Amino acid sequence: MNGLVRMEGIDKRFPGVHALKSVDFDLRAGEVHALMGENGAGKSTLMKCLSGVYQPDAGRILIDGQAVALPTPKAAQDLGIGIIHQELALMRDLTVAQNIWIGREPRLSFGRIDEARQNAEAAAILSRMNLGIDPRTPVSRLTIAHQQMVEIAKALSYRSRVLIMDEPTAALNDAEIAELFAIIARLRAEGVGIIYISHKMDEIRRISDRVTVMRDGAHVGTVAAAETPIARIIAMMVGRELTDEKAAIPDLSAAETALEVRDLSRGPELRGISFSLRRGEILGFAGLMGAGRTELARAIFGAEPADAGRILVHGREVSIRSPADAVREGIGYLSEDRKHYGLALGMDLRANIAMASLPRHADAIGRIDEQALGRIARDYIERLRIRTPGDWQEVRLLSGGNQQKVVIAKWLLRDCDILIFDEPTRGIDVGAKAEIYRLLGDLAAGGKAIIVISSELPEVLRLSHRIAVMCEGRLTGILPGGASQEAIMELATQREGAAA
């Protein structure tokens, strides 16, 4: 094992933020080096310095012991450094194959692109990843999870010596994660150095050799993964011990029904879904990727109204044709895709947090009560531990996890009776995750009715009072909160015709 990459004394400042404080980091060939830290600790920034996206203000980078300059992403690529960015950087109007090969298209004469070869090679990579995506599919038609897989495929196609993965599994579920880990194992065997960023603690144990922890832009320590207990790594990250106890499941049989869905259908994506949700209840939704959970949520919320079926809120049938209708009926929906559907990236935290509640904080002539909104925003910044120089910061300048917290704050402030949270903890660090679990528990205890859609089974199990499982657009069953993973998986793979 020799030193592949060394970063020494890397320092980086943004207006109002000292993002990296003289950070050291090193990577050996053939190892998986996990990079951990709370949201906003500086992980992505450090990796952007290594991949030529940002220029550090101070410090130097050595590859094979040789100091190098990385003025552009291309320079880093040429040195064999590949990166999967945390924020998807895909061209949505292009196809999967076109995205994978962008910048390196196989060419024929006259600048023509060898589409056949491009598609074939893309198909080969995808099938090696066990993905059945047609390489000619436009990326805009893929789910977030599949887009993430395309990013991974693209990075793999570079055959880099150093591969940086910035939260590659945030949008994936277990099956894809297993696939990814198999790929990582293969690459490691081939001598590729991999930097792996994730907030999922169990993954760290499964694949990494060493762990480097960052806090507040500084390097806290580097430890061997096998010898260090998870609790210790968490303590290094957050600077304190975390306790996360699941509350006892309350008896809700007497509680009033808040939301009832009857035979909701839309095309092949949603087929006759019926369930009910009580006040005070957290109903988890499990299922494989593409099971239709997001579609269901969007249908209930009116983002893409259903073709057939009825929705009852507090026992009263309602007609929901648009999100505005849904919110009026007291239903809120947090999207799984914060960048496209959750945030106005160019606007500040305050405006984003207030987005769903503006009229409530304005007077008769529509004048916004900025002072109150400022107070509220700062309150959420504190409660959700959003790392930002202030509530005036543009959301696009926040780290990924902190952006997610802003979307959560938006819906907490709206104070809906019925909340649908789709992958609420995507990219959120352990500490804040525990905080959000507690918050959801409190909300339920306070009489809200909550649906949580999550691809992380442990999360569903941790949070839910009951667990609904979907497969191919159908609701295949509802299990009690204490159900086993096996029982859930069985329902999640219960195809039509196979089992009744």
Place this chain on the structure above:
Amino acid sequence: MSEATARPSGTADKGPARAGGAYQKLLAFAGLMVLVAGFSLASPSFLRTDNIISILQATSVNGVLAVGVTLIIITGGIDLSIGTLMTFCAVVAGVVLTWMGAPLPLGVLAAIATGALVGLVSGTLVARAKIPPFIATLGMMLVLKGLSLIVTGTKPIYFNDTEGYTAISQGSVVGRLIPQFPLPNGVLVLFAVAGAVAWILGRTVLGRYTFALGSNEEAVRLSGVDTGRWKMAIYALSGGIVGIAGLLISSRLNSAQPALGLGYELEAIAAVVIGGTSLSGGRGTVLGTVIGALIMSVLTNGLRVLSVAPEWQTVVTGVIIIAAVYADQLRRRGAA
């Protein structure tokens, strides 16, 4: 960790981005100031009071139009119909005042209401029928152009019978107080409109949604906001402002000229973009727009005062517009 969280909330209101704000805003005048200085040196006539007043007055119509369309552009839209809508509103004022002999306030109201109504129609086409703003307002531009000619029978309508109509733009309230500086009312109207729109954009729900729609319309919709309704409101507001421009220009010309108007949209949009508002939406300021409009009229006036040949005027204008925006880019990159 905890100190990191505590810090921002305390200092929250005046973060670094705001600190440099005033300074930066002053710098935004830089291009304008350089132009003014240059022309003053080149010609003694340029800085004469009456020329300054001419420049301001020449800015008033384009400025009001530009402020109106700023709203649309911030939502990520565009409005090509403002030039001919301005004319149409002037024609309606002419019909109401001269042909129907209604009292002045009614004519003023009619022009503004017409603008708002047409704006509402455009907004509906954009928000409900999902027609791209470029097409919806291009169609509207043609329709209005034709309507103005049809209504007037292609002849101008004069306001000779309406006492005080020319005072809307040409009279001078300021001049009665400070006789040395008879600033025309049209300029005051521009300032008033700009102030009002800046206030709306900065302080009200409508303004907040204007930015939000331009930033990420789908996210706003998924926040439970009836985006269509707000968009229609914004187009209607913008249309009403165009109605005011129609009053200004017809008061200035003492007539509603039915053929006028085409081409004004480009000039107004140019002022908006020179002023730093992005055509892709989500960001922009009214102050920038007003400065952009001033840059354009200072440029035109200065070159004329220097009696530059008209074909050279166009060339120089083109070069300076590019240069001004480039300088602004450099400044911003330096600041960021």
Place this chain on the structure above:
Amino acid sequence: MSEATARPSGTADKGPARAGGAYQKLLAFAGLMVLVAGFSLASPSFLRTDNIISILQATSVNGVLAVGVTLIIITGGIDLSIGTLMTFCAVVAGVVLTWMGAPLPLGVLAAIATGALVGLVSGTLVARAKIPPFIATLGMMLVLKGLSLIVTGTKPIYFNDTEGYTAISQGSVVGRLIPQFPLPNGVLVLFAVAGAVAWILGRTVLGRYTFALGSNEEAVRLSGVDTGRWKMAIYALSGGIVGIAGLLISSRLNSAQPALGLGYELEAIAAVVIGGTSLSGGRGTVLGTVIGALIMSVLTNGLRVLSVAPEWQTVVTGVIIIAAVYADQLRRRGAA
């Protein structure tokens, strides 16, 4: 869990949008066909061969311009200078051929090279100096407008001495083969340009980056592509095509008219947008643009053939443009 992996991916995404493709493209003609059918019923003169040829010929200049600017619009940019650049290229051809007496191919080359060069300059302003395309090309539009007047001394340059110049647009190779259908060469040039650009967009690296830039420029940059260089190449290509339009119009008028050109950009951009290309970039087709240009000239010609009063022509054109795009929206929503 492993058995689950292989299966769900198959159904997870809404596969490639190819299935209904051909059918959908046929339907895109629908608006055009309805117009043609309507006018044919209304006037027996409309479908006469010579009128059809007139319509096609009237499409040629605007069509070529529109195809050129389609490239720019797909990158998410805009080009306001195409109208005056067209004129400037014609003027350069005039200078080279008439004033300097060079042989025809040299004049053709000069016009296209001038277009490409000016395009390159605009592209550099956009890609390197980071000036918004609207401003860069607005400035360029003014500069070129002035330059054409200056170079020519505001007088047209005639091509009387250049044998075969008028044949570029007006001659008819087709007519020699099929005397009943003397399709002017200008129309063939449009088809050739459209075909070539469609090929470039669909098959080449340049085309790929055109879409990629409009789709997500930052992502392309992060993929290690020198986005600036490609953007400059695209603007240069588009400029060269505008040069061809310059040849067509001057061949048609047998003269380079220095004052002409302003306003042609809006018409070309309108054709592009009517043809379904989005002004926000990333998507668009050449076929759509050509159809858009045809819709516009069928509309203008048809209304004139019906002797609709000119002011009503504008109104009806506006309404039909909106209606055509609305119908297209409905169709797409139905298809999607």
Place this chain on the structure above:
Amino acid sequence: QDLYIPLISKGFQHQFWQAVKTGADKAGQEMGVRVSFDGPDNETQVDKQIDMLAAALANKPAAIGIAALDSQAVIPLLKKAQAEGIPVIAFDSGVESDIPLATASTDNKAAAALAADKLGEMIGGKGKVAVVAHNQTSLTGIDRRDGFLDQMKSRYPEVEVVAVEYGDGDHLKSTEITKAILAANADIKGIFGTNEGSAVGVLNGVREMGAKVVVVGFDSGKAQKDAIREGVMAGAITQNPVGIGYETVKAAVAASKGETLPKTIDTGFYWYDKTNIDDPAIAAVLYD
């Protein structure tokens, strides 16, 4: 010190206005005064012209020449000029006011009537004709159109005017318009183009359709003159733009010296065709 005389015209890009400028420059040179010439892009931009007038007045000129786009809209500024003692000369078309000391112009209506006379005569007093005008709202556009139409109606009642279209003086647009008119009326006998761009456009359209139509034009220019010599265009009316420019500056200089002037200076108009195009009197008023 130089006398400075700015001329604010209705445009500057068209041949006509360039000819006016030529005349003005010539007078300026002869009389040793500095002349500038400015005008808006097109004849709808009434307010642009007013801004130009304001900028010109800011320079304290010795006298000023104005071809008003709207005869009323300029009056406030002309009053200001009068108050500041700057003499005003109107050219091309008059102003509804007694402020201009003199007006150098042609009677567009009468000129167009002459065109109607000629065209009516050439088609034998009956049949279909059309007008491709350059503008629907400008004074010259309206006068030339109406002068033609009125004369046709009264002199040749059997002539039917089947279309009046407007091509903005744009050569290409006028070409397309002509072709559409010809497509709709195969039996048309004559077309009148009301300025250089319109006339050349009509010519192009007729040529491209291979139609046999009597074309009558207005103004001058190389393409028109060539066409008339070749007999493709029957003839055209020309004004004397060089004379207009010359007389305007001459009157302005005189006015600045306090001399009295005749209220109107008629610069005349002429019919020219194959037969007289090379007459010295005609050649003197043609330009290109």
